[in-house]
Amino acid sequence: MGDAVNGVAAQAERFAIGISFGNSYSSIARISADGKAEVIANEEGDRQIPSVLSYIEGEEYHGTQAKAQLIRNSGNTVAYFRDFLGKDFKSIDPTPCHASAHPQQSESTIAFSIRDTPSETPNSATVSEITTRHLRRLKQSATDFLGKEVNAAVITVPTNFADAQREALVAAAKAAGIDVLQLIHEPVAAVMAYDARPEATVADKLTVVADLGGTRSDVAVVACRGGIYTILATAHDYELGGASLDQIIIDHFAKEFLKKHKIDPREDARGLAKLKLEGEATRKALSLSSNAQLSIESLANGIDFGSTVNRTRFELLSGKVFGQFTGLIEQVVKKADLDVLDIDEVIFSGGASHTPKIAQLARNIFPEKTAILAPSTLTSAINPSELSARGAAFQASLVQEFDHEDIEQSIHPMVTVTPHLSKAIGVEFSSNTDTTFQPLLNAETALPARRIAQYVAPKEGGDVLVRVCEGARDIKVTKPEPKAKEEKPANDEDSDFSDEDDEEEEDIREIVWKTEKPVAELAVKGVKAGAKVEVMVHVNPDLGLQIAVREVGGSTAVRGAINGSS
């Protein structure tokens, strides 16, 4: 009103949120006034909103309510549709939709045949239309919560989302009244959710993001160099996810029921749906407590069923699936030509990451210094289910003010494709006994880059030499002194695990830096005793270098430049 009084049109102000749109669950988040990311709960109080829509006599249900409809109204309930967006019928895997509305071919796209109007005849709703409805509900929830019309968003997508899928998503969002500012990759959003915390510092690190979702798992290696992220490798498994763990719970209880009543509840579609829904809840409960209950009324033939399962039992049954999770993580590290020793951080994202055992297994794979960011290994970890929404919200707060054109220019390949250092650049220290290498710019740093570091000068002062080199890391394997085996015959039988651990302790592996190729030498003369020497290295995109070295507090600097290749 105030603006109108002034005779200036009240322009539609842009108000952006972050949306994480998953196959199983979606989340919405935004950055609050004090700069913290908060995930918005919908009307039902859910922060993880099931990506499910259900229709009863023309009435639309969304989220948890719709998910409950999978039992009695599965034909008119649409679920697990995200991955179908922008694809053609031939290339989709409709397996997750067995228990809900089945995808069908409709011209060039995919549609669901559902009764979404009061009439009896089913309508064909394309996957784009369904997505639009889903996003519209999310938008409405955010608008209701924030008390302000939400009209823009940053949405997360998997790293292997094709251009057609992106376009379809942007178009669907537009139809829902959401202006998509940018689509960002899920693993990077997860890294950013951690890096955007006020207490986080910018550091060079290599991060493995394990996004273990409901129906699929994606793992990526992300290099973070001076706050700039680069994805080095990705691995996907479309059959592995929380649903694989649910299946174990389902099978477990179904067998129990079978033994008791001689009926297999899995043979009845409704019984299976009930088991699925409750099994998922039980599996989630097991992530938090060591015992979880499952009780279903009228599971099969009108028989009520109630039972409990404890975590150890679940973990024993799921060993194979856990192995697949960790295998995927190891695979991606190998794919990036790295070693587990290189990884500084493992971020667990996605719903299945709540499972404590997975994080513990990852803990065993990676060395001590690697931080495992999962709820069971680190108390300060962010809820894995919220990571990508938070990252998206953070990005939304950054680009909210920008014009579309500005954003588009910034994410153009002209800007994003950059040369990355193939080898680390650092300073070599040689003393009488040995030479060591301290990396200053790590490998995979996006160019241009600039780094400054201070080094301690020799105690007595005088002239010092700064040798800037390229370095490579080596993995040094040392065999420890053979330990005198403590013979404890009595313990032998029940210490399978510890025995294995002992065996694995055989080699000590550590990272050793080696000088590969000297780049330049600089001398700083007359350094005072106890002073520090500051080295600044600037690398151009054409691999040209500018190096400046000076004594901290000193006025003159030694400078030099090396021309690049082109």
Added chain:
Amino acid sequence: MAPVQVVNVSLPALPSGWSAEKDFKPVGGLSAATQRNIEAVGPHFLAHARRKRHNRTFSEDERIQAKQNVAKTEDEENMDISEDEDPTMFTREAKDWKGQDHYAVLGLTKYRWRATPEQIKKAHRKKVLRHHPDKKAASGKSDENDNFFKCIQKATELMLDPVRRRQFDSVDEAAEMDPPSKKQLAKGYFKAWAPVFHAEGRFSNKQPVPQLGNDDSTQEEVESFYNFWYNFDSWRTFEYLDEDIPDDGEGRDQKRHTEKKNANARRKRKQEDNVRLREMLDEVMAGDERIKKFRQQARAGKDAKRKAKEDEIKRVAEEKERARVEAEESKKAAEESAKADREKNKKAKEAAKNAAKKNKRVLKGSVKDVNYFADGEASASQVDSVLGDVELIMGKIDVDELAVLAEKLTIAGKDGAAVKSAWSAEGSRLVGAGKVKEGELKAFA
């Protein structure tokens, strides 16, 4: 930007004998880089994108960013609002608030109708801090009635009520822009008028308001400008100038009378305002060179079109005439050639007829010459049969064959046998060709 890392490793001492120009010795280059796609997220990426797009180096970018940040904070602080009060303002009575310039009281004369509610609140706060009665009491300059403070409060109250603010803005003379003088117009027509329309545009219900533009505006822009302004939808009201309605319960008639008077005055003023705007527009339009230009262009365009049309008509007529003449000529030529042909044909025909006559004579003569193949006097029947055959053959053969036969007979001359064989050959040829039936020929069978 790049954080400084401190490494606690002591650098080696300079080995003796090391020397280089300016203490710098390049030794080698770097290994080839790998091209990768960086993720377009995060504040550091935005910095990277900014540098890359504007071609800045790290230090340049830092400097520019720093400058921008500084400018921002200064802007906020400077957000004026510290216009000093006109001393006459202090002498005003608070009850005469209607006559005061609320923007001047709040120190917002720079902004006037452009001031946002936010600015008004801030301005109010600043003024209150300075003119609060308690402050005055502390400095010993007590204003017994706190008149100016009351003025501030009144102004703020009015300014923050959107309806009443519009009422005041409608009659805010200080915000009015007078039409430009001749002297100003001479300097630049559009430049002189533009601020008038900008100011007038504040009354529009429809936003944004099209602006006058400049010499280079397109016809469309100019037309939309005049269309908009001739159909101007204004929210300007004149309630602010209403006479006060007496509040005592007694004079009900008086009250009604005043109300009526006020309503009439408002209507009249509104009408006057509309007329004023219309007249102004007429004036602007009359002096608008662009309209003349467009008219000329349109006329020139029309002329060109008409000319093109006429040319076309002319061209078509010419073409028709040419075609007609050509057709006539060709017809004439055809007739002449046909006539020539006819004559030639006639001659040829006559020649052929003569030749045929001659040949026939030869044919007839040939049998006569050999005495009808009879030895001695030919009998009448023999002559008759020979001549009958000759007639029959002559009737059956065409001109060319006739000529051939005549030649043959001429060569045969008076040799009866040769003549007979020639005739027989011809007869049998005709029989072979089926022109003459077997047995029809008697003498030459």
